[in-house]
Amino acid sequence: MNKIYMFEKNDYIKQKVIIVAAILKFKNQEQVKNEINELNYLAQTLGAKVIKIFVQNIKNKNPRTFIGKGKIEEIKKFIILKKIKIAIFNENLSPSQLKNIEQLFKSKVVDRTKVILDIFYKRAKTSYAKTQIKLAQYKYYLSKLPKLWTHLEKQRGGIGFRGPGESEIETDRRNIRTSINKLTNKIKLIDKQMETQRKHRKHILRISLLGYTNVGKSTLMNVLSNANVYVENKFFSTVDTTVRKIKIRNKIFLVSDTVGFITNLPHQLRTSFKSTLYEMKESDLLIHLIDINKNSFIKDITCVENILLELCIKIGTNKKLIKVFNKIDKCNNLNTKKYFIYKKYGNKIIFVSAIKTHNIELLNQKICYLTAYSELILR
Ligand SMILES: Nc1nc2c(ncn2[C@@H]2O[C@H](COP(=O)(O)OP(=O)(O)OP(=O)(O)O)[C@@H](O)[C@H]2O)c(=O)[nH]1
Ligand SMILES: [Mg+2]
Structure with missing residues (x-):
């Protein structure tokens, strides 16, 4: 290969x-x-x-x-x-x-x-994300294997090259499968190590920022933590989960900035995508961020909700969720949209601008309020 x-x-x-x-x-x-x-x-x-x-x-x-x-x-x-x-x-x-x-x-x-x-x-930065994505790439190439040979034909090319025989394709297929097995084992090992790390952090309140790609999760993470998380106006600036310790009104939280969601995610990536979202399972509060200016924001919300269902994440007393509509600084018809959103999604919502830090104080207040029950349990 x-x-x-x-x-x-x-x-x-x-x-x-x-x-x-x-x-x-x-x-x-x-x-x-x-x-x-x-x-x-x-x-x-x-x-x-x-x-x-x-x-x-x-x-x-x-x-x-x-x-x-x-x-x-x-x-x-x-x-x-x-x-x-x-x-x-x-x-x-x-x-x-x-x-x-x-x-x-x-x-x-x-x-x-x-x-x-x-x-x-x-975009993958950590060894875990890189391994997951390599695995997805190998799976993709396995599904496209006969086509790969057009590239190889071009390269080896020239007169006399008769194209691959079945046995050569079979060798490649075997090599890819071996790599897939090796990577799967490596991931299992890292998963175990990460689980141990998570256990050590269990006594702290946990928040996960989640949402469609490019909605402003990393920007909000920066605002909440003053950390320097990678922010860019491009899709999938973050393909790993970044965890930061922050302090709101003397309470300590661990905040995770997760990978952006997208509809029609390639099936080869679904597993790796979901495992980078594992942080959410143990969170006390999920902050679901939405770009209010996107025409398709309702679809984006459904996409996120479907993944939560697939991950068997249930919202209840121990795990709260708040929908945060971001980028209100750019929204022309804010009042009409607010009216529509309140009607559709009830009142566990808040409108912010991460960039202009509008309503961030209100968000801080809600974070403390929504995690009060979990805090009682932790004590
Ligand atoms: N106008 C405006 N732009 C914002 C706001 N928040 C974030 N942005 C911009 O939106 C773009 C995406 O922001 P990110 O924070 O990287 O988004 P993300 O959700 O982390 O994206 P991925 O990690 O790629 O999924 C950047 O250009 C930000 O500057 C906001 O409140 N208002
Ligand atoms: Mg990001």
Whole structure:
């Protein structure tokens, strides 16, 4: 297995890319629009320059090229004309679709899953996150294995190269499986060590900041702790959990800044994503942060709530949750939105601006109030 195809760190930087999306009949326009915006951000997060976005309405996926023949031709001409290096597909492509489209476009083709995996890989800081993401990458490559050989063909290429035999693909498959097993064992070991660390921290009140990516979790963490957590206007600035000790009104808390949530998270990443969220299980208070200015904020809330359900995290007497609507400094129709939000989500909510520190005192007050019961138990 050739390593360079496993982890490509700088492939996107300053590269001209296009985005290709299909509106399948069961999807609505709005949903695809949100996905495209998200993919656009994701590509920029990786340092790419998005030159154009192609969208096609399709009834059925084309088994060879996902989108239709005519559209493929149109995009191909554009790629040649503008010297596009990478085409990013919003949908996840099968290995043969990836291979076929790459051959037609004569440019690199990646799908949404690959882009997300690349971002996670680029941003992972701790050994734990790196191992988790490597594991997800290997699983991804295993699912795309036959396609990998198009790269290898190009590299070994030239006259006389007849392509891989079944046995060579099988060897690669075996090597990847061995790596997957090694990484899984390594993760089990780190999990045990982390569990011990968590046990040692049990006597302190715990808060987890959670929410969709880019909503301002790390910014709020900074405000709450004056710590210097990595803050950036890019998706997935944080792919690990950072824990800080803070003091509010003489009470000590451990606050965790967790990885950002995203809809359609690649299944290869789900396990690693969830394990970085383990901190939440032992939290006394969950602060669910929401970007009030995002059109899709209701969907983002549902996405977070679904993951909480998957993690079997139940909100109750011992574990409280507060919804914090952030970025009110940028909100034009705040009163209308507030009215709608109160009606929909009841009153366990608060409106803040982490950047302008609006209502942070009120949030501090709520944090103390909501954790009062847990504090009694700890004593
Ligand atoms: N206008 C405005 N921008 C904010 C506010 N809070 C955060 N931001 C900006 O939103 C962007 C994302 O902030 P982060 O704190 O990195 O968001 P995050 O939720 O930690 O993101 P990930 O770790 O990538 O999931 C940054 O550009 C922040 O400056 C706010 O209250 N108002
Ligand atoms: Mg962050």
